[in-house]
Amino acid sequence: xxxxxxxxxxxxxxxxxxxxxxxxxxxxxxxxxxxxxxxxxxxxxxxxxxxxxxxxxxxxxxxxxxxxxxxxxxxxxxxxxxxxxxxxxxxxxxxxxxxxxxxxxxxxxxxxxxxxxxxxxxxxxxxxxxxxxxxxxxxxxxxxxxxxxxxxxxxxxxxxxxxxxxxxxxxxxxxxxxxxxxxxxxxxxxxxxxxxxxxxxxxxxxxxxxxxxxxxxxxxxxxxxxxxxxxxxxxxxxxxxxxxxxxxxx
Amino acid sequence: xxxxxxxxxxxxxxxxxxxxxxxxxxxxxxxxxxxxxxxxxxxxxxxxxxxxxxxxxxxxxxxxxxxxxxxxxxxxxxxxxxxxxxxxxxxxxxxxxxxxxxxxxxxxxxxxxxxxxxxxxxxxxxxxxxxxxxxxxxxxxxxxxxxxxxxxxxxxxxxxxxxxxxxxxxxxxxxxxxxxxxxxxxxxx
Numbered sequence: 235x236x237x238x239x240x241x242x243x244x245x246x247x248x249x250x251x252x253x254x255x256x257x258x259x260x261x262x263x264x265x266x267x268x269x270x271x272x273x274x275x276x277x278x279x280x281x282x283x284x285x286x287x288x289x290x291x292x293x294x295x296x297x298x299x300x301x302x303x304x305x306x307x308x309x310x311x312x313x314x315x316x317x318x319x320x321x322x323x324x325x326x327x328x329x330x331x332x333x334x335x336x337x338x339x340x341x342x343x344x345x346x347x348x349x350x351x352x353x354x355x356x357x358x359x360x361x362x363x364x365x366x367x368x369x370x371x372x373x374x375x376x377x378x379x380x381x382x383x384x385x386x387x388x389x390x391x392x393x394x395x396x397x398x399x400x401x402x403x404x405x406x407x408x409x410x411x412x413x414x415x416x417x418x419x420x421x422x423x424x425x426x427x428x429x430x431x432x433x434x435x436x437x438x439x440x441x442x443x444x445x446x447x448x449x450x451x452x453x454x455x456x457x458x459x460x461x462x463x464x465x466x467x468x469x470x471x472x473x474x475x476x477x478x479x480x481x482x483x484x
Numbered sequence: 485x486x487x488x489x490x491x492x493x494x495x496x497x498x499x500x501x502x503x504x505x506x507x508x509x510x511x512x513x514x515x516x517x518x519x520x521x522x523x524x525x526x527x528x529x530x531x532x533x534x535x536x537x538x539x540x541x542x543x544x545x546x547x548x549x550x551x552x553x554x555x556x557x558x559x560x561x562x563x564x565x566x567x568x569x570x571x572x573x574x575x576x577x578x579x580x581x582x583x584x585x586x587x588x589x590x591x592x593x594x595x596x597x598x599x600x601x602x603x604x605x606x607x608x609x610x611x612x613x614x615x616x617x618x619x620x621x622x623x624x625x626x627x628x629x630x631x632x633x634x635x636x637x638x639x640x641x642x643x644x645x646x647x648x649x650x651x652x653x654x655x656x657x658x659x660x661x662x663x664x665x666x667x668x669x670x671x672x673x
Contacts, residue, residue, distance in 0.1 A: 245574070245575055245600065246598055246599045246600035247599050247600070248598065248599035248600075249599075287601055288600060288601075291599060291600045291601070295599065329596075329597070329599070332597055333597055333598065333599065336578055336581050336582050336585070336597060336598075337578055339581040339584075339585065339649065340574065340577040340578045340580070340581040341577075342581075342649050343577055343580065343581050343584070343640055343649075344572070344577055346640045346641050346642070346649075347569075347572070347639055347640050349554060349641055350638070350639055350640050350641035351569050351639075352554035352557035353542075353551045353552060353553070353554050353557075353641070354551060354552045354556075354557070354560055354564060355502065355503075355549060355550075355551045355638070356499070356502040356550065356551075357502045357503075358500065358501050358502035358503055359499075359500055359502065360500060360501075
């Protein structure tokens with residue numbers, strides 16, 4: 235964080251604004267918006283902050299100032315009852331006043347902290363036997379007023395709560411199981427099929443499969459076997475069925 | 485039992501416990517009601533103001549703790565080690581003062597007053613045990629509410645939140661008038 239001799243570092247836009255107001259000896263209830271906005275923008279231009287979060291707060295305030303400035307330049311609108319529009323600076327003035335109050339109180343608190351720091355306190359000095367002492371449990375007191383009927387009622391209400399907890403709809407859902415179809419298994423299957431069936435049609439092979447997963451893996455198996463050179467694929471004409479033949483001589 | 489004995493008991497309790505003890509507990513120990521107990525403690529506090537006594541009793545939001553008088557500090561520091569007091573930056577102090585006066589308050593509300601994010605400041609204050617979570621606000625997002633701790637009361641020599649130095653509206657008027665008096669020219673819009 236750079237700090238030139240003239241330029242003070244401000245923690246936030248309100249901090250900077252208050253500083254500008256004091257510097258210009260301005261009445262907080264009648265801020266000369268044009269002048270203050272200009273000075274504010276100058277400061278921002280010179281500030282070399284790395285922290286984007288803080289910078290964005292400054293920019294939000296800059297936008298607010300410019301917004302107020304432009305609203306003050308427009309002629310005052312009169313509402314239907316003939317009342318004048320609220321001073322656009324009012325909200326900002328409120329915010330500045332409140333911030334200024336707390337800044338003051340912060341200084342007050344700091345003074346108090348310095349005073350209070352001169353007061354020392356003591357740690358507890360309790361002998362361990364005393365610290366560990368537990369009052370013996372008075373059984374009679376503990377179970378007084380407890381009858382068997384009451385226990386039964388409590389038991390019933392707990393069981394009822396357990397039953398009530400079960401969601402009537404959700405608990406009836408069955409399990410959906412994932413099918414496990416392995417590629418290598420399918421490849422072996424296709425090879426076997428080849429040996430037993432000689433040449434066969436792709437379509438009939440797929441039709442023999444149960445379920446989408448099986449069809450997909452079978453298809454992958456065929457591609458893999460093709461790549462490995464174990465089977466031979468042929469097609470008579472476009473969109474015709476594909477014929478599969480084993481290349482391996484039995 | 486004579487009143488003198490009650491005072492002796494309370495003295496012994498506060499000395500042994502070191503930490504703050506709630507009025508209820510003291511009342512229970514000496515078997516008196518809270519009002520009577522408070523009267524006795526108030527009497528003791530007045531008695532301790534005598535310069536011949538080096539300790540005093542402070543009240544912290546309904547609990548009592550024994551401690552040394554600030555005049556003794558320069559002597560004590562030659563022997564006792566001072567517990568580390570955290571140095572609070574301006575930012576932390578401002579945030580702390582806002583929380584102290586407006587508690588319970590959310591981070592968003594604090595940021596509205598300060599004009600910048602207060603995340604880091606509030607977290608640091610919680611770390612120093614000057615501020616703590618008081619629960620959640622019943623609003624969308626259920627944001628955390630913050631307030632001051634007993635440690636805050638101790639560190640700033642405040643009896644309770646009600647005893648905080650008053651935000652003086654008269655002072656604010658003075659600021660305004662000062663500014664007006666010093667103003668030489670009024671800039672036109």
